[in-house]
Amino acid sequence: MQIGIAAHSSPVNAKVESMVREFLRELRASCPQATLLLGGYWGLMKFVVDEALKLNFTVVVVLPVERYDVELPQGVIRIDTGAEFRSRSVVLVRSSDVLVALGGGAGTMIEVLMAYAMGKPVYVLTDTGLSSDALQRAFPDYIDDRRVVRIRYFNDPIKMAREVCREAPRAVKISFG
Template identity: 50%
Template sequence: MKQIAVAIHSGRVEGLGEKAAKFVDALAEACPDAVLLVGGYWGHMVDVVDAALRRGLRVVVFLPMEREDVALPKGVIVVRTGCEFRCRSVQMVRSADAVAVLGGGVGTMIEALMAYAMGKPLFVLVGTGAYSDRLREAYPRHFDERKAVDVVYVESPEELARAVCAAGPGVAAKFG
């Protein structure tokens, strides 16, 4: 069983919902025992959670205290973190075996940076139309001189799913 944190936009970006669904479908095929970790149930996180539940994947939602009142679908495991948005992201990323960045803004990029700093295998989908697409231009392989992990950029949601499923200690580099 692999716990995969999914970082995705908390708002809406045209076409990103379809990419999220393709990622989840491919993930269910490649890792049917995967557990998805998400930071809420709004924006494109809804797309990930709903697709995962349809495919029979387990989902854990890490809610920030500002959004503990959100209605969640039946079948998700909820963690009421008791802390604000960024703090809940620490808990989510720390709990993950690998991190998949599907596209987003500053919150998504913060989660990517946290994953890097924690040495988590980190995979970033590019071509999403979201601000996180700029990560590859700014940081082609590493976010800093420590070279904590190789950041792996992929072109398709299906490739992202396969890479995340294969991730383990030292595995991220083989996809880079």
């Protein structure tokens, strides 16, 4: 299963880091075959990549053209998209079987909206104190009246990881050509 991770591009507080660490540890235990896809290597995304590597996850970083200068750690699979930040998000979400939002701002919320529009299962960590917490108030279950996919919200990172892994048998890979 390829799990897209939407996360803040800036550093976050220790509470969010602790929640993310718990999520990753449980994810590793519940679905060790998972590959993680992220849109960069800075801020919370960097924290996720570094922690995921410690847990021996396969990690793919889908970079925007504006940030090709970033040096990635050994073992990370790098994709230089040729696309700007928002367009890079299309590649990230389209390549994922599910999307997990670990907290962030507009970019994280754009990726949640994209995943919903593409019919991808979406899981959002709440109580992070970040702007993406507002998604639950704005869209408690669905983004619009089409009801494409129910957005799942969790304030417990361990429970969220378990639910994401339950999605694995139902994840559908979209291919072109």
